[in-house]
Amino acid sequence: MTSAEHPHTHADEPGERRPTTVAGTGFHPHLPDRPHQEAPLAARLHHIRAGELDGDTAQTGGMRRFAGISGQTVGSETLWMGQTHVAPATSSGDHHHGDSETAIYVASGHPVFVFADDSSGEVEEVRLEAGPGDYIFVPPFVPHREENPDPHEEAVVVIARSTQEAIVVNLPNLLPLGRD
Numbered sequence: 234m235t236s237a238e239h240p241h242t243h244a245d246e247p248g249e250r251r252p253t254t255v256a257g258t259g260f261h262p263h264l265p266d267r268p269h270q271e272a273p274l275a276a277r278l279h280h281i282r283a284g285e286l287d288g289d290t291a292q293t294g295g296m297r298r299f300a301g302i303s304g305q306t307v308g309s310e311t312l313w314m315g316q317t318h319v320a321p322a323t324s325s326g327d328h329h330h331g332d333s334e335t336a337i338y339v340a341s342g343h344p345v346f347v348f349a350d351d352s353s354g355e356v357e358e359v360r361l362e363a364g365p366g367d368y369i370f371v372p373p374f375v376p377h378r379e380e381n382p383d384p385h386e387e388a389v390v391v392i393a394r395s396t397q398e399a400i401v402v403n404l405p406n407l408l409p410l411g412r413d
Contacts, residue, residue: 279307286316291401295325296379304397313394319344319381327378327407331400335371335392339363342388348377349407356408376407 279302286299287306300306302314313333319325319342337346346361346369360380363369369390371377381388394400 281306290315290399293326293328293401293403295319295323298392298399298401300399303399309397311395311397313392313397313399315392315399316340317379317390317392319379319388321381321386322384324380325378327376327404329374329376329402329404330371330394331396331402332373333394333396333400334373335394337369337371338391339365339367339369340389340391341365342381342386343383344388344390345380345382346371346377347380347407348375351408358407376404378407 281301286301287303288297288299289305290298290300290303292298297318298315299318300313300315302309302312304310304313343362343364346363348359348361350357350359361369379388379390
């Protein structure tokens with residue numbers, strides 16, 4: 234019998250067959266199939282459509298955050314992921330994200346990420362100009378803000394954080410904590 238005649242095999246080379254998983258036969262062949270039932274949150278995939286993002290999350294003036302993946306939306310335990318939108322010609326307030334690491338992917342627009350670098354002993358405002366496809370990493374507790382200097386185009390970024398909810402601590406300025 235060829236692999237075409239046997240639905241549970243796949244030929245890599247002539248004469249060689251290896252088992253494959255077929256929809257409906259169970260992903261783990263060593264485990265018995267179970268009848269379909271509603272799985273607990275941690276045992277199934279979750280699909281959050283673009284129009285279903287949750288705006289009920291921590292906010293900073295001048296921008297709007299939307300949660301896609303969070304403890305509240307899908308039961309995640311160590312991850313938060315969502316979007317931030319900054320309107321044209323707008324700057325967010327200064328803030329940091331507590332003990333959360335933040336990874337940012339620029340989806341559209343040309344946002345500028347601003348922070349105060351005091352690593353040389355002198356405080357210097359640093360501006361990172363970004364564009365679509367760029368990534369930014371924000372370490373825990375680093376005060377920063379997002380700016381969108383474009384007068385016509387909204388800036389949209391995708392954010393992933395190492396905490397299940399969006400920690401946001403709004404600040405009066407960019408100076409590192411204890412330096413104001």
